[in-house]
Amino acid sequence: MAKHDEFDDFFGDDDDTPVVDTRADGRLLRVPLGRLAPNLVNPRTDFGTEAELIDLGKSLRRRQIQACPAVSRSAYLKLWPDHAKQIGDVDYVLVTGERRYRGAAAAGSPTLNCVVDDGLAKDRKTFMEAVVSENVDRQNFNPIEEAYAVQSLVAEFGSNRAVAQHFERVDGWVTQRILLTHLAPEVQELVRKKAMPLDAARTLGKLARDNQWDGTKQLTWWQEEQKQRAAASAERTAAKKAAKASAAPKPVTGKPPAGPEQQGVDPFYGRKTDSTDPAPEEPAATQQEPSLNAATEGAPAVPGQATRPGTTAGGEGQQPRLFPYGDGVAAARYLIHKMPPDEFIKMLDLLNKHRDRQDVSAG
Numbered sequence: 374m375a376k377h378d379e380f381d382d383f384f385g386d387d388d389d390t391p392v393v394d395t396r397a398d399g400r401l402l403r404v405p406l407g408r409l410a411p412n413l414v415n416p417r418t419d420f421g422t423e424a425e426l427i428d429l430g431k432s433l434r435r436r437q438i439q440a441c442p443a444v445s446r447s448a449y450l451k452l453w454p455d456h457a458k459q460i461g462d463v464d465y466v467l468v469t470g471e472r473r474y475r476g477a478a479a480a481g482s483p484t485l486n487c488v489v490d491d492g493l494a495k496d497r498k499t500f501m502e503a504v505v506s507e508n509v510d511r512q513n514f515n516p517i518e519e520a521y522a523v524q525s526l527v528a529e530f531g532s533n534r535a536v537a538q539h540f541e542r543v544d545g546w547v548t549q550r551i552l553l554t555h556l557a558p559e560v561q562e563l564v565r566k567k568a569m570p571l572d573a574a575r576t577l578g579k580l581a582r583d584n585q586w587d588g589t590k591q592l593t594w595w596q597e598e599q600k601q602r603a604a605a606s607a608e609r610t611a612a613k614k615a616a617k618a619s620a621a622p623k624p625v626t627g628k629p630p631a632g633p634e635q636q637g638v639d640p641f642y643g644r645k646t647d648s649t650d651p652a653p654e655e656p657a658a659t660q661q662e663p664s665l666n667a668a669t670e671g672a673p674a675v676p677g678q679a680t681r682p683g684t685t686a687g688g689e690g691q692q693p694r695l696f697p698y699g700d701g702v703a704a705a706r707y708l709i710h711k712m713p714p715d716e717f718i719k720m721l722d723l724l725n726k727h728r729d730r731q732d733v734s735a736g
Contacts, residue, residue, distance in 0.1 A: 430480020441470030520553035552578030557588030
């Protein structure tokens with residue numbers, strides 16, 4: 374066996390792997406797993422599956438970026454002397470980093486880098502704050518682990534308010550977490566598996582605390598609560614569907630759009646009129662003024678044009694509509710709709726020649 378120096382395995386156990394000082398001040402140590410133990414006050418119980426721990430251990434073997442805080446065995450036993458038998462004959466006790474410890478063991482890694490600081494074991498309050506704070510701040514605990522962690526802090530700090538002030542939280546933050554410790558183990562398992570939401574778990578925890586409910590009563594309450602939540606969810610879904618249906622556009626029917634008369638538009642003049650206004654007077658009929666009905670009998674209706682109220686296009690008793698000689702714009706619109714394009718061009722040509730003759734006569 375090789376000669377031991379002051380940094381070798383001078384404790385006389387069977388592990389030949391030496392403790393290697395990697396810093397000048399001697400506080401960062403590469404400690405063999407056999408000479409290292411997790412503390413027994415860690416509220417964390419879920420460390421992942423075996424496969425996950427092996428993957429973590431392999432990663433640590435390649436490179437351990439974050440060292441694990443630890444204290445000496447003697448410093449730890451000053452706080453919890455009754456733990457001596459359980460931690461065994463080790464040199465150091467982890468403050469945090471038990472998952473890394475388990476990962477290294479699962480992957481067969483022989484050592485773990487640790488920063489040893491007995492100042493963390495000054496008293497129980499300091500030690501527990503160090504154990505819990507990293508996991509609480511990083512949200513590494515599941516809700517049940519967090520509940521027992523906060524409860525252990527209250528035991529050391531003396532009150533809910535003292536813990537809340539230390540972590541810069543409101544008092545209710547502590548109370549809400551401790552409520553979960555009143556749940557029965559089978560109900561806590563539902564919370565761990567996320568089969569029960571936290572708001573329901575905290576409500577049930579308060580009921581269990583105030584009424585001293587056992588596990589059976591707690592599970593019965595949860596069954597009824599699930600039914601009520603399902604009914605409320607169904608109501609919300611139905612309400613959303615109803616709101617969506619009412620907001621959807623209505624289907625188009627086969628009814629034709631309203632004509633100008635229904636829309637309040639004068640059929641000849643094209644201007645909007647109030648439905649209560651009397652129909653505009655039409656030009657008086659003369660012997661020379663041909664009826665529009667006679668001129669357009671059998672022709673399709675003018676787009677956008679409708680008969681006067683009380684008449685039916687082409688129907689019996691229809692009053693003849695007269696050509697709007699007194700309104701050039703209305704007459705032009707009528708002709709645009711009724712006259713074939715080639716005839717309309719001829720008319721325009723004739724009107725232009727007529728205008729030119731008038732200009733010459735005026736000159």
